[in-house]
Amino acid sequence: MTFRLYDTATREVRDFVPLVEGKAGLYVCGLTVQSEPHVGHVRSGVNFDVLQRWLRHRGYEVTFIRNVTDIDDKILAKSAEQGRPWFNLAYAMHRELGRAYDALNVAPPTYEPGATGHVPEMVELITELIGRGHAYPAEDGSGDVYFDVKSWPSYGELTHQGVDDMEPAEDADPRGKRDPRDFALWKGWKKATEPETAAWPSPWGPGRPGWHIECSAMAGKYLGPAFDIHGGGVDLRFPHHENEQAQSRAAGRPFATYWMHNAWITTAGEKMSKSLGNSLTIPNVLERYRGIELRYYLVAAHYRSHVEFSFEALDEAAVAFRRIENFLERAGVVEPGDLPQAFVDAMDDDLGTPAAVAVLFDMVREGNRADDPTVHAGQVLAMLDVLGLNPADPAWAGSGAGAADDKLKAAIDALVVGLLDERTAAREAKNWARADAIRDQIKKAGIEVEDTPTGPKWSID
RNA sequence: GGUGGGUUGGCCGAGAGGCGAGGCAACGGACUGCAAAUCCGUGUACACGGGUUCAAAUCCCGUACCCACCUCCA
Numbered sequence: 001m002t003f004r005l006y007d008t009a010t011r012e013v014r015d016f017v018p019l020v021e022g023k024a025g026l027y028v029c030g031l032t033v034q035s036e037p038h039v040g041h042v043r044s045g046v047n048f049d050v051l052q053r054w055l056r057h058r059g060y061e062v063t064f065i066r067n068v069t070d071i072d073d074k075i076l077a078k079s080a081e082q083g084r085p086w087f088n089l090a091y092a093m094h095r096e097l098g099r100a101y102d103a104l105n106v107a108p109p110t111y112e113p114g115a116t117g118h119v120p121e122m123v124e125l126i127t128e129l130i131g132r133g134h135a136y137p138a139e140d141g142s143g144d145v146y147f148d149v150k151s152w153p154s155y156g157e158l159t160h161q162g163v164d165d166m167e168p169a170e171d172a173d174p175r176g177k178r179d180p181r182d183f184a185l186w187k188g189w190k191k192a193t194e195p196e197t198a199a200w201p202s203p204w205g206p207g208r209p210g211w212h213i214e215c216s217a218m219a220g221k222y223l224g225p226a227f228d229i230h231g232g233g234v235d236l237r238f239p240h241h242e243n244e245q246a247q248s249r250a251a252g253r254p255f256a257t258y259w260m261h262n263a264w265i266t267t268a269g270e271k272m273s274k275s276l277g278n279s280l281t282i283p284n285v286l287e288r289y290r291g292i293e294l295r296y297y298l299v300a301a302h303y304r305s306h307v308e309f310s311f312e313a314l315d316e317a318a319v320a321f322r323r324i325e326n327f328l329e330r331a332g333v334v335e336p337g338d339l340p341q342a343f344v345d346a347m348d349d350d351l352g353t354p355a356a357v358a359v360l361f362d363m364v365r366e367g368n369r370a371d372d373p374t375v376h377a378g379q380v381l382a383m384l385d386v387l388g389l390n391p392a393d394p395a396w397a398g399s400g401a402g403a404a405d406d407k408l409k410a411a412i413d414a415l416v417v418g419l420l421d422e423r424t425a426a427r428e429a430k431n432w433a434r435a436d437a438i439r440d441q442i443k444k445a446g447i448e449v450e451d452t453p454t455g456p457k458w459s460i461d
Numbered sequence: 462g463g464u465g466g467g468u469u470g471g472c473c474g475a476g477a478g479g480c481g482a483g484g485c486a487a488c489g490g491a492c493u494g495c496a497a498a499u500c501c502g503u504g505u506a507c508a509c510g511g512g513u514u515c516a517a518a519u520c521c522c523g524u525a526c527c528c529a530c531c532u533c534c535a
Contacts, residue, residue, distance in 0.1 A: 008465095011465090028535095029535080030535085031534095031535065032533080032534080032535095037535095038535095040534095040535060041534095041535055042535085043535065044535045045535085047535095069533085072533060073533060074533075074534090156464095159464065159465080159530080159531085160464065160465085161463065161464055161465095161530095161531075162463075162464095164463095165462070165463040165464080165531090166462095166463065166464095166531050166532095180532090181531095181532075182532090183532050183533085184532085184533085187533095210532095210533075211532085211533040212532090212533080232535070233534080233535030234465085234466085234529065234530075234535080235529070235530065235534055235535065236530095236534080236535075237464095237465085237529095237530065238464080238465095238530055238531060238532085239530085239531075239532045239533080240532085240533075240534095242531095242532095243532080261535095262535070263466080263529090263535095264528085264529070264535075265535085266528080266529095270528095271528090271529080271534075271535090272534095272535090300473090300474075300483090300484080301473090301474070301475095302474090302475075304466090305466095305467095305474085305475090306466075306467070306528075306529085307474095308473095310473090312472080312473085313472085313473055313474090313485095315485090316472080316473060316484075316485050316486090317473080317484085317485090319484085319485065320473095320483090320484045320485065321484095323484080323498095326498070326499090327499090330498085330499085352475085352476095354474065354475045354476090354482080354483075355475065355476085355482065355483085357474095357475095357482095357483065357484085358475075358482045358483035358484085359482090359483090360483090361482095361483055361484065362482090362483080365499095365500085368498095368499055368500070369499085369500060369501095427494080430494070432494055432495070435494085435495090436494095436495070436496085439495095439496080448497070449496090449497080450496080450497040450498060451493080451496080451497075451498090452497090452498075457497095457498095
């Protein structure tokens with residue numbers, strides 16, 4: 001069986017056939033680093049991390065490029081509001097994003113390029129487009145350069161839309177455009193309102209990148225004119241990805257073979273960026289849940305399915321995941337084994353993580369039933385590794401909260417162990433009243449005691 | 462106006478013509494001093510109305526409601 005994935009461009013599940021056998025080139029649109037990342041933002045990080053891991057497991061040599069947009073209108077606006085340089089805001093939020101990815105065990109991509117570091121590549125691409133008659137410098141002297149949509153007949157092919165059916169944006173500023181649907185490749189420096197640091201030299205005067213061009217330029221630089229998979233959130237399909245494809249192909253680059261788009265996470269029926277958001281930033285959520293629990297929540301849903309976020313659902317996910325952890329603890333530390341075929345089949349089918357997770361739980365049940373769960377536990381670990389959910393992965397220890405937790409646990413253990421010894425003695429003397437009193441006392445502190453064949457164990461409720 | 466996606470049991474969430482994915486919760490049983498954990502068992506779900514078929518949650522037609530994108534949102 002081959003790996004199959006849903007291609008947004010053709011709207012069907014297709015066999016994955018890489019351009020070069022044994023290799024996979026992957027480009028994912030990362031974030032605009034303008035504010036603290038929230039749960040919705042990291043979904044794409046987790047989804048494409050699973051893709052990366054699965055491709056590697058399938059034996060592909062993966063080159064995974066995930067960019068960061070570190071200059072744009074919003075960054076400039078916000079930094080002005082906050083009274084700090086735009087590059088400081090972008091850099092701070094970039095680091096915050098990195099911490100969020102680390103806390104969720106999102107493995108780093110091969111490289112994470114930023115827009116500001118690739119202006120020469122963009123200038124080169126824009127020059128090529130102008131030379132081929134697909135782009136033009138604005139006639140209003142603004143220093144903008146636009147892509148000429150009408151010069152590219154297949155514009156709209158990715159999202160299956162006719163240019164003439166598109167509704168012009170309400171707030172569209174025609175500026176020096178020939179057609180309102182033309183989009184900016186290069187934005188001239190607005191001396192009056194924009195800091196000089198936000199402008200780079202170009203043949204069309206000082207300015208900064210248009211949004212779409214950066215991805216075309218960086219994908220081209222690191223993956224070549226043609227590569228295998230391009231990913232991002234559904235909202236990026238249009239205009240961002242449509243424009244990326246148009247400008248790349250108009251410049252003679254075949255661009256991506258497959259397009260993958262992850263669905264939204266909403267809260268109260270709204271996309272997260274619209275809602276209050278604050279409680280849903282990753283640092284906030286991680287105060288209440290472990291990164292591994294949040295990751296499990298995200299992985300348990302299919303990447304193309306809309307998820308309605310709620311803390312109740314996250315609670316449930318955390319409980320479900322603890323069932324797996326309980327099993328692993330009971331089974332003891334083991335080496336990862338082989339992946340069950342059903343799991344492989346599920347993952348091969350467009351990253352069917354929900355079905356894969358079902359296989360995981362089936363294996364946990366079988367292991368719980370078995371006299372010797374070693375083999376089952378090995379298979380469970382192998383599956384968790386692929387999903388980035390292995391609790392023993394050192395990646396989880398890296399987060400600050402985890403280290404503090406360990407210290408706390410050691411302290412509690414020292415305090416509780418004496419009480420537990422006393423309770424064990426009481427139980428041996430069949431003094432149930434005393435034994436239960438101790439258990440109740442500990443429970444009042446929020447610590448659950450359970451008796452196992454190897455003696456009592458405690459855990460924080 | 463254009464283009465997509467969705468509506469599944471108490472809840473979360475899969476599936477895409479024919480044995481009720483999986484998890485949580487609930488109930489019964491086993492185990493336990495009692496619990497916990499674990500195991501076993503218990504469910505007549507697929508928005509609505511038609512149709513196709515031996516067989517429809519799944520295909521077709523229609524209706525309702527929800528959501529996303531249409532120039533800088535993952």
